[in-house]
Amino acid sequence: GNFVGRIATSNRTYESLYPSVNLKYEVAENKYLRFASSVTQTLPEFKELSPFEYVSPTGRVIKGNPNLEKSEIYNIDLKYEMFPERGQLFSATTFYKQINNPINLIMQRGSSGNFSYFNSGEKASVFGLEFEGKTDVLKNDDDKGILNLTANITKMWFQQDLFEDFQYKGIKESDLQGASDLIINGSIGFNDYKEKPFIATLTGNYSSDKVFALGSPEDQTNSDVFYNDEIIEKGFVTLDLVVSKEIAKNLVLKLVGKNLLNPEIKQTQLIRSLITGIETNETVLSYKKGSQLTLGINYSF
16 A cells, blocks of 8 residues: 555645634632633544555554545533632533544454544534542642642543444444543642742543444445444553752752553454354453653753
C-alpha cells in the first residue's frame, strides 16, 4: 500500500457558521447557574486522512481514509456552581451532545488485519453528568490554603447507530470509540507559602473500559458468523507527582514523576470459535507505557 513514487493531494474546504451562546444567572450570593449551547466541528486529522500505513509501537497497522468527512457536534450544557468560601468550589453539570458523521477506528474488512478510520454511522449521542469539588483542607495564619483537594467525576451514557456495512451478528448500535463512560480525576496539592516555598502536587486519574476499535463483518452476507468483534481497552489508574523546592534565590529544584503506578493496559476481544460457535473473551494485546522520573534544576536570570 506504500509504493514508491506515489504523489497525491487532498483539499477540503469547510464553510459553515458555528454559533454559540453563554448565559449566566446569579441565583444567590456566590451561587450561579450557567447555560451554554454551541455548534462545533471535528475535522479529520492528517493521520486519519492520509492513505498510507503506519505501524504503531505495539505492532498494529493503521491506515488513513481520504474519504472521511468532518463531524458536526451540537452541544448543550447546564451548570450549577457555588463558592461557599475562599478556596472552595462545588459544581454539578449536565450535558448533551449530538454528533453527526461520527469518526471511528475500525478493523478493515479482509485478511490484512489493518485498522482504518470511517464515518461508520449517521449520528451519535452523549448524555453526561459531571461533579467537581475543590476545597482547602489546611490554611495558614494568612488564610492561604496550604493543603487543598480537587476532585472531578464524569459519568456518561452514549450510543451511535451503525451503517449496514458495519453491522454484524445483529449489532446495529455501538458505544463511542475511544470514550470511557466513567472518568475520575483527583489531586492533592501542598504549598507552604514560605520565603523559599515547597510545592507538591499528586494527581490521579481513572478511566473505565472503552472501545479501542469498533467491530466489523468479514463477510456481509454471513455477518452473524464471520466478523471481528470490537476491541475493548480495560480501565486503569494513572498517578503523577510534581515536587519543587526553591533552594536559593532564582534557583529551584524540581522532581517530576509520571505514570508512577505503570499499570498494565489490556485490550480484550470476543473471539468466536468456527468449530464450536462459542465466544470467549481473549486478551489480544497487553503492554505497559513505563514510568518516568525527572530531576532538574532551574535557574532564572
